[in-house]
Amino acid sequence: MCFSLSGSAMPHRSTTFHVPVLLEPVVAAAGKACRAVDATLGDGGHAAAFLELGMQVLGIDRDPEALTISRARLGENRIQYLLAPFASSEAMAAVQKFRADFILLDLGVSSRQLDQEARGFTFRPGAPLDMRMGASGLSAADILNTAPAGALETLFRDQGDERRARRLATEIVRRRTRQPFTTSDDLVNAIRATLGAKAGPSEFARLFQAVRMAVNDEAGQLTRALSAFRDALNPGGRLSIITYHSGEDRLVKQAFRDWARSCVCPPELPVCICRGRALGRVEPRKPILPGPNELAVNSRARSAKLRIFQTDNAA
Numbered sequence: 001m002c003f004s005l006s007g008s009a010m011p012h013r014s015t016t017f018h019v020p021v022l023l024e025p026v027v028a029a030a031g032k033a034c035r036a037v038d039a040t041l042g043d044g045g046h047a048a049a050f051l052e053l054g055m056q057v058l059g060i061d062r063d064p065e066a067l068t069i070s071r072a073r074l075g076e077n078r079i080q081y082l083l084a085p086f087a088s089s090e091a092m093a094a095v096q097k098f099r100a101d102f103i104l105l106d107l108g109v110s111s112r113q114l115d116q117e118a119r120g121f122t123f124r125p126g127a128p129l130d131m132r133m134g135a136s137g138l139s140a141a142d143i144l145n146t147a148p149a150g151a152l153e154t155l156f157r158d159q160g161d162e163r164r165a166r167r168l169a170t171e172i173v174r175r176r177t178r179q180p181f182t183t184s185d186d187l188v189n190a191i192r193a194t195l196g197a198k199a200g201p202s203e204f205a206r207l208f209q210a211v212r213m214a215v216n217d218e219a220g221q222l223t224r225a226l227s228a229f230r231d232a233l234n235p236g237g238r239l240s241i242i243t244y245h246s247g248e249d250r251l252v253k254q255a256f257r258d259w260a261r262s263c264v265c266p267p268e269l270p271v272c273i274c275r276g277r278a279l280g281r282v283e284p285r286k287p288i289l290p291g292p293n294e295l296a297v298n299s300r301a302r303s304a305k306l307r308i309f310q311t312d313n314a315a
Contacts, residue, residue, distance in 0.1 A: 007281055013078075017066045017135050019297075020042070020049075021242060021290065021298065022242055022288060022290060023045065023302070025288045025306055025307065026240060027049050027050075027053065029238055029306070030050065030055070030101075030238070031101075031102070031104070031238065033050075033102035033238070034054075034055060035054065035055060035058075035098060035099060035100045035103055035234075036055045036057050036101065036103050036104065037051055037059075037098060037100045037102070037229075038050065038057060038106075038165070039058055039060045039082075039091070039095070039103060039104065039229070040060070040061060040086060040104070040106045041059035041061040041065075041066060041067065041068060041081075042066050042070070042074070043071050044070035044108065044283060045249075046106065047059050047070065051074060051079060055078070056061065056078050057074075057078060057079040058082065058094060059074070059079055059080065059081050059082070060082045060086050060087040060091050060094070060095075061082075062086070062134040063135050064134075069283035079083050080098075083136075085221060086226040086275075087228075092225070095228070096230060096233075099234055100232065100233055101237045102233075102237060102238050103229050103232070103239050104241075105222075105240070105242065107218065107242060107244060108223065109150065112114070114264075122184065123187070124184060124258050126185065127182065128181055128182065128183060128184075129183060129184060129186070132215055135218075137215070138215060140181075141180070143215060144181040144211070145180045149169045149170060149173045152165075152168070152172055152173070152286070153242065155211070156168050156169060156207060156210055158296070159178075159214065159247060160206050160207045160210030160246065162206070162210075164194055166196040168191065168207075170263075171190050172190050173218045173262075175189075175190055191207055192202060206263045218245075218248065220248060226309070227253070228253075230259065230280075230311060235312065235313075236313040237310070238308055238310045239311075241306070242305065242306050243304070244304055256282045256307055256309045259278070260278050260279070260309070262278045278302065279285075279312055280309055280310050280311040280312045281309070282310075283308050283310050284308070285295055287306060287307050289306075
């Protein structure tokens with residue numbers, strides 16, 4: 001046992017840094033873990049709690065600035081750092097080697113990233129269309145200026161839940177032939193031209209998020225990491241994932257549901273030919289949502305959902 005989890009064992013909440021989303025249920029989900037992976041380290045809020053509770057921590061992030069901030073905040077004692085996307089081969093190997101009892105993925109964008117206009121995650125006027133969580137790869141402007149209309153339509157339909165996705169894609173292609181997309185204003189104006197002048201922050205947030213997810217291959221990263229992280233856990237370990245997007249939540253929900261089934265064979269097969277046993281259980285069965293007290297101090301947590309899967313105790 002690394003620590004005893006009780007009301008008095010909750011970590012001290014720093015007044016210097018913003019309290020991370022769903023901190024208390026995440027700490028409760030960690031249970032009596034000794035070794036935790038924070039695969040989306042960010043500014044280190046969840047990892048700080050793990051360290052205060054006596055865990056060894058592996059912190060992974062693709063954002064160099066996030067690692068610099070976390071290293072200054074958390075130090076070097078009982079924590080390892082890795083600069084990499086969490087679904088990269090380097091990160092997968094590090095997680096496998098670490099032998100964790102608990103793995104956390106917080107799939108949101110940090111408040112720091114949102115508030116830094118130069119990073120381009122915001123739809124505030126004049127912000128650059130960047131949105132990259134790391135230091136390389138295509139930017140939002142690159143995608144909007146080069147992707148075929150069909151790819152843009154799929155992006156806005158599947159990731160943005162936009163029923164007028166084809167019209168929006170057509171409008172973007174039409175506008176970029178006259179002038180390339182460079183700032184948030186360009187995308188906002190295309191959205192308004194498609195959805196109407198009354199389109200506002202909720203539409204902008206949804207469609208900007210869709211572009212950000214494409215820039216960072218967020219759905220692909222999650223799909224590649226899910227089974228690998230589950231298999232990297234020690235027996236009885238827990239995989240906890242915080243999502244902010246309905247598509248990502250569906251991926252996690254379906255994966256956890258399939259892992260908890262003893263048979264995943266097609267119903268038409270007369271005899272089971274799959275693994276024949278459940279790989280663990282979903283605990284609790286429904287997602288954990290932020291409470292009113294958390295939402296009162298952090299409105300950006302309103303779409304967060306925490307799902308937890310506990311692996312089988314058998315080795």
